Amino acid sequence: MRRHLMDEQTLNRLNADRLQSRQVDELIGLARGLIADGSINHAEVEFLEKWLVTNLSVSQQPLIATLYNRVGTILADGVADLEECDDLFAALSAFTAGDATLGEAAKSTSLPLCQPAPPIIFDGKTFCFTGTFSFGQRKHCEEAV
Template sequence: MDIFTKFNRKSIDDRQIDTLIGLSKGMVADGRINQAEAEALLNWLMQSRQASNNPIILNLLEKVSTMLEDGVLDDEESAELFSILRKVSGDSSEIGEVAKSTSLPINKPDPEIIFVGMSFIFTGTCAYGTRKQCQEAIESLGGINAKSVTKSLNYLVLGTYVTDSWVHENYGRKIEKAMRYRDDGVPLVITTEEHWINSGNLG
């Protein structure tokens, strides 16, 4: 069972998700997301939020709101939003597909995750819920939410929507920094959202 199905089984056929998939297909058709499209998406998400607690809607609303809070969708933000919507525009099994270990620098085999007293930070967009919901889950398990990637960080969790092209995304800087520390011998673990969820019995 892929992670999207696991958390959104009842919502796959939801009209909102169907509409979102349709919107996403239209927006990525020309290969880029412009300012007007992002603003239209934000308006739709704000309206949809009133009748939904679906994490896909909540995540996108949080993400797009942040991108447009300065009133400008810059090239980096446009590229990231395009990447997310391209993923969403696929079928249900693709929406929550966790990028393969061959293209993401995750620790293999999946390491044991210890929560109590350990520090965590998320990057990319998560299927579990909003960034705040993920952080609350960490705290409920006795973990600590870090503010940035440092040598004292224990776990970097890659959201389900981190794509194969992470190097070109703005969240790629966190991943690159964590990789450098890990390569230098720092015991920092890079893992997937799916493994984090399974380890914390959050499903």
């Protein structure tokens, strides 16, 4: 009997859906752990970056890529300042559906508000940017539009 050896890249491609689902589940757990104490510090941002780098190479999960870019922006100057940590905390809180009350069922981690994505018409329109963005900081969103 002849055995076929597959490289890691081929295995990842064949198991892409399962891997991406597992990655999102793991990221939700990781995010819940990071925000459990009510804040995020520089060491936690670096830890998240290491996890994202490792998992970005396994699949092309858009959520991981977006968060990786955001964390990269935070750490670009070598310092995760308080405002950046607070923004990341808010994003991870929203992603994990926030804090749960003891005895309460876990909340949904996503809302079906943009499934499918609504059309966006840019010409002749005015946009107001508020809140926390998965794309990056407010100035990056404004520049993109």
